[in-house]
Amino acid sequence: MSKTQAIIDDIRPADRQAWQRLWDANNLGHKNEVVSNETWRRLLDPASPVKGLVARLDGQLAGLVHYIIHPVTGHIEPVAYMQDLFVDPAFRRKGIARTLVLHLAELGRRNKWVRLYWLAEAKNGEAQALYRHLGAKLDFSLYVLPLH
Numbered sequence: 001m002s003k004t005q006a007i008i009d010d011i012r013p014a015d016r017q018a019w020q021r022l023w024d025a026n027n028l029g030h031k032n033e034v035v036s037n038e039t040w041r042r043l044l045d046p047a048s049p050v051k052g053l054v055a056r057l058d059g060q061l062a063g064l065v066h067y068i069i070h071p072v073t074g075h076i077e078p079v080a081y082m083q084d085l086f087v088d089p090a091f092r093r094k095g096i097a098r099t100l101v102l103h104l105a106e107l108g109r110r111n112k113w114v115r116l117y118w119l120a121e122a123k124n125g126e127a128q129a130l131y132r133h134l135g136a137k138l139d140f141s142l143y144v145l146p147l148h
Contacts, residue, residue: 006055006062006096008103011043015054018061026064026086039066053103055087055096063087065100067116075114080104082118085127101134 011019019040024031042050049070055063066084082104087096101116108116118135119142120127131137 006057006091006094006099008053008055008100011052011054011064013044015061016040019052019054019064022061022064022086022088023084025088026084053100053107055091055100057091057094057096060091061088062091062094063096063100065104067104069113072114077112077114079114080108080116082116085118097130098134101130105134 020036023036023039039050042048043052043066049068050066051069052064052066054061054065064084064086065082068081068083069078070081072079082101085097085100087100105116116135118131120131122128
């Protein structure tokens, strides 16, 4: 596996078009302009708990990670939920996803977050292989109750 040094950076207003391409691919073609616009607004709003980082490589956005900082019971310090992690297929197998997660974890250490956590589809073998080396798998079941 060839590793390339990606630059991890905050999302900038000028990134909209490239971000949109990655965002749409991350959502498997399910496009919702209202949701995309609101997500973009939240990512750029310093007061929003929704944050994002991008990986820049060879002058292009190669990947993204979105995360949500929130309080929890049992701790004073916040936690971060990594909601989206996506790398452009043209840039995969270069260690970009790992670099994004490790950069986010370091950001959390500097900001005194209690933990970084995420969900991954059980059938996503590539994600599972990466996450096995980065985090501890907990034996919980996730249940969702749609409210509308």
